[in-house]
Amino acid sequence: MAQQAYMTETDGSGSGPERPGSRLRRLTRRLTAGWRGDTGIWRRGVVLAVLALLLALVMLLHAHIPNGVGNLGSLSETFLPWLGLAVPVLLVLGLIRKSATALLAVLLPAIVWLNLFGGLLTDKTGTGGDLMVATHNVNADNPDPATTARDVAGSGAQLLALEELPASAVPVYEKALAPTYKYHAVVGTVGLWSRYPMTDVQAVDIKLGWKRAMRATVATPQGPIAVYVAHMPSVRVKLKAGFTARQRDTSADALGEAIADESLKRVVLLGDLNGTMNDRSLNAVTSQLRSTQGAAGSGFGFSWPASFPMARIDQIMVRGVDPVSSWTLPRTGSDHLPVAARVKLDTSS
Incomplete structure (x- = not known):
């Protein structure tokens, strides 16, 4: 039987088999129609090229952006992944302007972004594990704490941390969680x-004057x-001072000191740190621990705000144990998403 060939019209009067890549070439020809012989493709788009270079520099040198003025360094690091959205915008504008200079310049921020965050785009989620943990800032103004408690308890976590617990709502959470958890401390x-x-x-003691951090030894079947x-204290935006986080930074340093002094080999940190793993102000903590999302998650795992998550400020971090998987849980009545891992x-096997 003769092999049937898929035919497509050629530039001539006949037809022939469609070769691999011909569709891509046709699309390229359409996008670059009129570019041949146009000497202006290298002169146009200089402003776009400059913007692309500045974008690349901000991402590449974010650690050098000073915090002295409005804490701009930490602000840029909190939302650093979102700077990648500017890359396709610049790309489209470069095509519209028919600027080879702009298109080449856009490659630089694209490469820098992929170097910083490309690893988060892959699914590193594994299976198994000895322990499931979860943490949730439940929001002091949560209109339905009982339902929120039951929702997060239904995740199956053996350890559940809750933050922003108002004294008036603690009995509600205790009652709702009692059927699932035999032990608890507030x-x-x-x-x-x-x-x-x-x-x-x-x-x-995280240097606040009131209690917003705790430590406990948990006797798991695999050991303590x-x-x-x-x-951590909330980061504030003030009219005159700008984006300020001095109190949060002081608390992060104090928490880092406590973890550094920890005698047990295996450590799990659960909570709302009001900062991302990129935020230099959390170095006292993040330099000692691994993020479960970064090590075993899929995607960025943004947790705040719940209505349109833009940053992962709710963290699960570990030392002396191996992250297997990490993810966000469904939305509750809080302005944060719960996160789990x-x-x-048992790292001996």
């Missing part, structure tokens, strides 16, 4: 619920782990 406005026994529960729950405590 320190100030943060709490930890566990299916395993807890000892050595104590407040962690130190669990920290923390809610599975980790492997």
Whole structure:
């Protein structure tokens, strides 16, 4: 039987088999129609090229943007991944302007962005794990704390941390979570619920004057782990001072010192840090621990604001254990999304 060939019209009067890549070539010809012989393609688009270079420099040198004025360094690092949206915009504008200079310049920020965040685009989620943990800033103004508690308990987490617990709502959370968690402790406005026994529960001083961080030893079947729950102070935008985070930064340093002094090998940190892993102001914490989302998640795992997540400020971080998977949980009555992770405590196998 003769092999049938798919035919397509050629530039001539006949027809022939469509060769691989011919569609791409036709699309390229359409986009670049009129470019041949146009000497202006290198002169046009200089402004776009400059903007592309500036974008690349901001992403490449973000650690050198000073925090002295309105904490701009931390602000840029908090929303750094979103700068990548400017790349396709510049690309389209370069095509519209028919500027070879602009199109070549756009390659630089694209490469820098992929170098910084390309690894987060791959799915690193694994299976298994000895322990599932979750954390949720439940929002002090949550209109339905009981439903929120039941929703996060239904995730199956053996350890659940809650932040921003108003004293008036604590009994509601305790009642709703009691069927799932036999053990729990609340320190100030943060709490930890566990299916395993807890000892050595104590407040962690993060230099606020009131309690928003705690530590407990949890006796898991694989042995004891130190669990920290923390809610860093909110970052504020002030009319005259701009984007300020001095109080948050001081608290982060204090939390980092406490974790550095931890005697147990295996450590899990759960909480709302009011900052991303890129934020230099959290270095005292992030330099010691691994992000489960970065190590075993899929995508960026943005958690705030819940209505349109733009940043991952709710963190699960570990030391001495292996992250297996990490993800966000469905929205509750809070302005944050809950986040969860599975980790492997037994690292001997």
